[in-house]
Amino acid sequence: MNTYSKFKNIHYLRFVGRRQIVLLFIPVLFVFSCKKEPVPYEYSEGNKVVLYTVPKGFPYPTVPVDNLPTKNRIVLGKRLFFDPVLSRDSTISCGSCHLEDKYFTDNLKVSEGIGKQLGVRNAPTIINVAYHPYFFWDGGNPTLEQQVVGPIENPLEMGFNINEAVARLKKHSDYVKLFQEAYGKEISPFTLTRAIACYERTIISGNSRYDDYIQKGDTSALTTSEKNGMNIFFGEKGECFHCHGGFNFTDNSFANNGLYTTYADSGRARITLKASDVGKFKTPSLRNIDNTAPYMHDGSFATLVEVVEHYNSGGKKHPNKSPILLPLKLTVTQKQDLVNFLKSLTDK
Ligand code: HEC
Ligand code: HEC
Numbered sequence: 001m002n003t004y005s006k007f008k009n010i011h012y013l014r015f016v017g018r019r020q021i022v023l024l025f026i027p028v029l030f031v032f033s034c035k036k037e038p039v040p041y042e043y044s045e046g047n048k049v050v051l052y053t054v055p056k057g058f059p060y061p062t063v064p065v066d067n068l069p070t071k072n073r074i075v076l077g078k079r080l081f082f083d084p085v086l087s088r089d090s091t092i093s094c095g096s097c098h099l100e101d102k103y104f105t106d107n108l109k110v111s112e113g114i115g116k117q118l119g120v121r122n123a124p125t126i127i128n129v130a131y132h133p134y135f136f137w138d139g140g141n142p143t144l145e146q147q148v149v150g151p152i153e154n155p156l157e158m159g160f161n162i163n164e165a166v167a168r169l170k171k172h173s174d175y176v177k178l179f180q181e182a183y184g185k186e187i188s189p190f191t192l193t194r195a196i197a198c199y200e201r202t203i204i205s206g207n208s209r210y211d212d213y214i215q216k217g218d219t220s221a222l223t224t225s226e227k228n229g230m231n232i233f234f235g236e237k238g239e240c241f242h243c244h245g246g247f248n249f250t251d252n253s254f255a256n257n258g259l260y261t262t263y264a265d266s267g268r269a270r271i272t273l274k275a276s277d278v279g280k281f282k283t284p285s286l287r288n289i290d291n292t293a294p295y296m297h298d299g300s301f302a303t304l305v306e307v308v309e310h311y312n313s314g315g316k317k318h319p320n321k322s323p324i325l326l327p328l329k330l331t332v333t334q335k336q337d338l339v340n341f342l343k344s345l346t347d348k
Contacts (some may be wrong), residue, residue: 030324046072047179051112052130055206056215061130067145067194069201072182077199079194085172086165087158089114094196096149097123103291104203107184109299113157118266120156122299124293128285130201134253134285137281137297140271142201148193162189205287205347206247222344231336238311239324249286249345258278258315259296279320290343304339 011305047070054060063069080086082095092265097111098104106112111119121137134139141150151157152165169175169187176187183191210230212221222230232238243251256279269277281297295301303312312335314327330338 001055013327044072046070046075050074052201052204054204055210055211058204061199061201061204063130064143064145067198069198070182072178072200073195074202076178076182077195077197078202079178080196081199085168086152086160087114088160088164092158097151097157098126103127103288105292107293109294111157113154114159117156119154122298125283125288126200127203127205127288128206128248131248134282137265138268138270139254139282144194144197148196153233162192166192207347208287209344209346209348211343223340225337225340226344227341228334229238229337229339229344231329232338233341237330237334237339238328240311242324243283243322244286250283252283253315254280254282255321256318256327257311258318258321259300261316261318263318265297273297276320279318286342286345288346290346304342305335308335308338308342 049068049070052061052063052069062347070132075218080094081098082093084090084093084096086093092114097106097113099106102249104127106123108123110121112122113119114259124137129135129144132144134149135144136150141147149162152160152162166187166189169179169192179185179187179191179195182195185191209221211228212218233240237322243253243255243257245251256267263279266278268280268282269275271277289295293302293304295304295307301307308330311325312328312330313324315321
């Protein structure tokens with residue numbers, strides 16, 4: 001509710017701004033008074049600010065004031081997300097690596113970009129990115145809007161350039177019209193990145209059997225094995241919740257979870273250049289985890305059984321490995337319970 005009144009205030013401010021501008025330009029309007037003013041885009045039906053649909057137990061996401069969601073923006077962003085026009089050779093769209101029917105991942109170890117080139121990291125899902133404070137495995141990108149530039153300009157992904165992409169879109173009269181309708185502005189890096197981010201924020205998932213159990217109090221939603229696994233996950237036996245806690249199963253911090261003694265990808269240290277950040281990666285959400293194999297920043301684990309075996313071992317020795325991670329000494333049944341619990345986090 002708070003958020004809604006915040007939206008109203010923003011609109012109010014916008015109208016005040018408009019009036020002041022109109023007042024300033026009254027003499028000009030006098031001279032050109034025969035020129036008809038177009039209907040401001042704010043007034044059109046598709047530009048009413050809408051609310052993102054948020055599952056029970058989730059907070060309302062933080063939305064930048066210059067990119068409030070409207071139907072026109074979301075529809076435009078979705079079209080752009082799935083349009084290969086944004087890659088140099090028009091073969092790859094965002095949706096080629098974040099596939100809708102694969103929970104917005106590609107189920108590959110590392111992604112395949114233009115010219116069948118292999119990338120260096122595993123494609124994370126974009127489900128619930130509305131809640132991320134920064135993006136990429138190393139957190140090197142600060143906003144969802146800015147993130148859009150990354151894959152467009154990555155030579156191994158879409159291999160293009162944001163300005164060339166804008167120039168190409170301007171040749172499509174339907175896009176010219178859609179951008180005007182959605183933002184009241186022409187196609188630019190500003191509006192292009194905003195439209196895609198506006199769509200991405202609609203992809204929110206929190207409707208798993210685990211949520212039925214927690215939010216609706218449906219005690220039959222989880223099996224006995226899954227409940228045992230949940231207790232390991234949230235208890236001192238498994239310690240998973242320290243990093244994978246909260247509604248989105250992540251604390252959004254960076255950790256070295258002991259995958260390697262020597263890291264080929266330095267992770268967070270790529271951004272901070274600190275030796276103490278080598279091998280630290282953004283803790284991923286575990287929602288829909290059964291559907292987003294393979295796992296980790298390099299896709300090195302094919303199954304959840306392998307992941308649980310890894311944590312059970314306590315991980316490899318590394319000076320930056322989190323001190324929380326110690327051998328768990330789980331029994332065969334407990335390991336299976338933990339895997340079963342992870343599988344209960346899938347959106348129905
Ligand atoms: C060639 C495959 C590929 C394409 C095309 C691609 N992505 Fe990605 N995406 C990835 C990979 C791999 C990562 C992880 C990169 C990293 O961490 O360095 C990623 C990361 C992301 C993230 C960050 C997720 C997180 O958890 O931090 C978002 C958001 C995202 N992509 C959106 C997009 C959008 C929007 C487009 C289109 C403009 C796009 N992607 C195109 C493969 C791709
Ligand atoms: C110290 C923090 C920490 C703890 C504790 C922890 N994790 Fe993780 N987890 C991470 C990080 C960081 C990654 C990503 C590491 C990478 O890609 O190199 C990760 C990755 C994963 C992944 C793969 C996710 C994906 O999308 O690829 C799964 C599954 C997982 N953890 C489950 C668990 C379970 C189950 C436990 C408890 C036994 C646990 N984690 C304990 C930090 C932690």
